[in-house]
Amino acid sequence: MSFEQYVVETLKTVVFPGFVFIFFLSLFYEWFDRKFYARLQNRVGPLYTGFYGLLQPLADFIKLLSKEDIVPKKVDQLLFTMTPLFTLALSIFATLLLPISSNQGVVSFNGDVIVSILILTFICITVFYAGLSTYNRYAVIGAERLFLQMIGYEIPLTLSVVGVALNAQSLLLSDIVLSQERWWYILGPQALGFIVFVFAAQAELERIPFDLPEAEQEIIAGWNIDYSGRRLAMFRLARNIELVFLCGLAATFFLGGPLGPTIEGYTPILYTLYFVIKSLFVLAVLTVVRALFARLRIDQVESFCWKYLLPLALFQFVLVRLIL
Amino acid sequence: MGLVSWARSKSPWIAHFCTGSCNACDIEILACLTPRYDIERFGAVLKGSIRHADILLVTGPVTRQVRDRLLRIYEQMPEPKYVVAVGTCATSSGVYRGAYNVYPGVDSVIPVTAYISGCPVKPENIINGLSFLLKKIGESK
Numbered sequence A: 001m002s003f004e005q006y007v008v009e010t011l012k013t014v015v016f017p018g019f020v021f022i023f024f025l026s027l028f029y030e031w032f033d034r035k036f037y038a039r040l041q042n043r044v045g046p047l048y049t050g051f052y053g054l055l056q057p058l059a060d061f062i063k064l065l066s067k068e069d070i071v072p073k074k075v076d077q078l079l080f081t082m083t084p085l086f087t088l089a090l091s092i093f094a095t096l097l098l099p100i101s102s103n104q105g106v107v108s109f110n111g112d113v114i115v116s117i118l119i120l121t122f123i124c125i126t127v128f129y130a131g132l133s134t135y136n137r138y139a140v141i142g143a144e145r146l147f148l149q150m151i152g153y154e155i156p157l158t159l160s161v162v163g164v165a166l167n168a169q170s171l172l173l174s175d176i177v178l179s180q181e182r183w184w185y186i187l188g189p190q191a192l193g194f195i196v197f198v199f200a201a202q203a204e205l206e207r208i209p210f211d212l213p214e215a216e217q218e219i220i221a222g223w224n225i226d227y228s229g230r231r232l233a234m235f236r237l238a239r240n241i242e243l244v245f246l247c248g249l250a251a252t253f254f255l256g257g258p259l260g261p262t263i264e265g266y267t268p269i270l271y272t273l274y275f276v277i278k279s280l281f282v283l284a285v286l287t288v289v290r291a292l293f294a295r296l297r298i299d300q301v302e303s304f305c306w307k308y309l310l311p312l313a314l315f316q317f318v319l320v321r322l323i324l
Numbered sequence B: 001m002g003l004v005s006w007a008r009s010k011s012p013w014i015a016h017f018c019t020g021s022c023n024a025c026d027i028e029i030l031a032c033l034t035p036r037y038d039i040e041r042f043g044a045v046l047k048g049s050i051r052h053a054d055i056l057l058v059t060g061p062v063t064r065q066v067r068d069r070l071l072r073i074y075e076q077m078p079e080p081k082y083v084v085a086v087g088t089c090a091t092s093s094g095v096y097r098g099a100y101n102v103y104p105g106v107d108s109v110i111p112v113t114a115y116i117s118g119c120p121v122k123p124e125n126i127i128n129g130l131s132f133l134l135k136k137i138g139e140s141k
């Protein structure tokens, strides 16, 4: 590699479509989520921080960074300090896999579909340890619920992705994107897979109706109850980046990723625009689900996942097999 | 206004603590969060955990029973922290003043930054007090 290539690759990873871009995109997504959620509830939502409250997530982030960072005496010091870092690092790495400005992510290798699902599980496990390490009663309950919930949604999530991978005959995200050049998968039998994926993503992100691990009215703040200041900021940022990642993943698997009509010379910009629009559509669906439902009980979550999501995912799988 | 104080004044996360009020003030606080008044306009979010909060809204006269709990809750908040006494009871213990089981106001137990009076307070009044507090936070170094 020549020097220029090194510079380009570094800029790709650090600035666009890497860390800096993802950071601001995640803040924008949080704003969109909050604002749209508020509008659905007939509220105004963030308004006075920047243009229509656009800077609200940034203000939250800076404020949390500048707050006192309390480490309670009885927590497991190592896990308590390491888990926020791990969660953030994992979610940032995950977004590097996303095809944003071209049909390939910054990192692309055979089997990255599996890795993207794997990272989601890893994030779940680090968060579980984050809850466990505080030895707080509520946090432990939250962490347990997180794991129980994971048993429910993980298998349908993977199955819905398997259907897509089967249709594309590949485990490469870029191949999946390219195979949707003629028609998007959501238009075929994968529409069922999309529904499964959206609900599983909702559960993965711990949003209503699956927000049991953080259920504010029952267990105060769940697993993150004892985190404050910097660590909480890291967790929140990791959650937002995960939101970007899951919305982007849904767009990649079912909505044709960044593909769309292009003009010569402006391809990366247009691709990024398409990607953002498509994943915002997914985010809008997620937000509507959040606004429509009320929180389920943990047994209801399990039976919902096993009785409805799993058969739906299997049915989609069979349909894909029949069509192929 | 520095970046940090700007962020602090734009993102007040509140926690709500009832020290023995008659619940009218609490309901008015909830009214602030509903579509009609919606203090999320200012970035205010109601937080469950005290470790996430910046502003403690205290309602009601501080009873002898609740004093220790209030102190403990206050000490668990991360700095910088602000306390707002909501309602006449919280500011001066109101109609209960002089009763054998209450302290004369929240400020006799923990330091208070802003007082909002009214029995019960009006949501407009709470928003007024909150914006006053946020202005103070924004001006501070």
Ligand code: SF4
Residues within 6 Å of the ligand: B021, B022, B023, B024, B025, B059, B060, B061, B087, B088, B089, B090, B094, B095, B118, B119, B120, B121
């Ligand atoms: S100020 Fe009035 S309304 Fe508020 S708690 Fe006291 S008695 Fe109730």
